Amino acid sequence: MFLKNHWYVAAWSEDVGREPLGRVILGEYVCLYRTGDGAPVALENRCPHRNLPLSEGNLIGDSLQCAYHGIEFDCSGACTHIPGQTEIPAWAKVRNYKLAERNRWVFIWMGDPDLADEDLIPDYHKHLADPDWVAVTGQTHVQAGYRLVLDNLLDLSHLTYVHGSTTGNAAVSENAVIETETVNDTVCVTRTMTDIPPATAFVEYGGYQENIDRWQISTFIAPGYIDICNGSEKVGAGTPVDVRKSSQGEWGFVVYHALTPETETTTHQFWCVAGEERCVAPEKRELFGDQMRNVLKEDLDIYEAQQKCINLDPDAVGNDANPRGTIPADEGLLQMRRVIRRLYGDEQKGAATPG
Ligand code: FES
Ligand SMILES: [Fe+2]
Incomplete structure (x- = not known):
């Protein structure tokens, strides 16, 4: 029984960087990283091809490259490259989660993204x-x-x-x-x-x-x-x-x-x-x-x-x-x-x- 439409702390700010971090939150596997500009990103941590966690992969600029067959996903979770083909099939995408960063904590919204109101984040400043x-x-x-x-x-x-x-x-x-x-x-x-x-x-x-x-x-x-x-x-x-x-x-x-x-x-x-x-x-x-x-x-x-x-x-x-x-x-x-x-x-x- 998990409440989904709430903000949860996903990580300390200093633990989210250019090395992808895999973490299970409310039973869902999430991959956290930062863009080159320092913005935190959270994607579903499961490659839709053969299920390898994307946190095993590497960052190519701000995109994540799966460590198994090299499929790439951008920060929104959209697939941007499949080696050896130009067509991107509809299944080739992963979920993106909303994040907010306050006072050394990175907060994640696991529920309906349309309900993610940052004013609901508790103030621990x-x-x-x-x-x-x-x-x-x-x-x-x-x-x-x-x-x-x-x-x-x-x-x-x-x-x-x-x-x-x-x-x-x-x-x-x-x-x-x-x-x-x-x-x-x-x-x-x-x-x-x-x-x-x-x-x-x-x-x-x-x-x-x-x-x-x-x-x-x-x-x-x-x-x-x-x-x-x-x-x-x-x-x-x-x-x-x-x-x-x-x-x-x-x-x-x-x-x-x-x-x-x-x-x-x-x-x-x-x-x-x-x-x-x-x-x-x-x-x-x-x-x-x-x-x-x-x-x-x-x-x-x-x-x-x-x-x-x-x-x-x-x-x-x-x-x-x-x-x-x-x-x-x-x-x-x-x-x-x-x-x-x-x-x-x-x-x-x-x-x-x-x-
Ligand atoms: S499992 Fe990710 S590209 Fe094949
Ligand atoms: Fe105690």
Whole structure:
């Protein structure tokens, strides 16, 4: 179940160049490259002649030459040359996908090209491209479906058990007041912890010696984006909730994830952990980066282990609408799944409507 009429991150800008790059996105094989002028291009990654991926081929100017029998395709996917003949048959073409490039990410539109509105691309400028922020970024190939990754990011009680040496402690799972709200295609989970001991990272980087007030605000944006605002301040400082949504208070950081399904059970995870310059002292940036990469790895181990378990008996988990075994902390992930199901239903209805 993939939502097609949405923008997905296809690649980091620096990974798309003059060397063709093959990548499976929503179960479709795509070939990414840049023209000589630097414009990104995405074509169907399957030669219509004998099915060799075009990413095995070479660029001739801005056209792709298949590595098997030399048929060439231009950036629109039209065939421009078949060795030994002048006639170009109707089957000799590949699909072209719409792309947009913003703030170090190349976004791809996998659905109806007439619906590709660039105003729908989420704005990650502040943290991916703002020099006043210190960003740790990466990309992970995840052996788990994208909704398991979203589940993880919408229930941050797991910090206590999965990230206990850095961002989690007992108070994160035991003392949070949780509010969950769906607004259109977004789900916001606000976790507020009052007068709790600071977790290790908050002592290390925030310098706290006493209890703190802490917040975690996760916002899911369909189809696969999560923005988490982690903030803290002295007990009783009283920053209003509306301000906390875009503030890290005295110390904190933001986490951005863009999840692009590869297949039903594998995902391309593009991520960024960023703090304002004042929040991560220069001499501690290397340690901060190492710790955040390790936090990502701790999560990866969890959802890949879940997927393995699910694969052994997919029926045991219940269905998406009625998962087996839920607790109140699951409200965010349940609402996220509801939004995805609604959008999927809308897309199917649209596809079924002639014209
Ligand atoms: S398979 Fe591509 S040209 Fe023959
Ligand atoms: Fe985590």
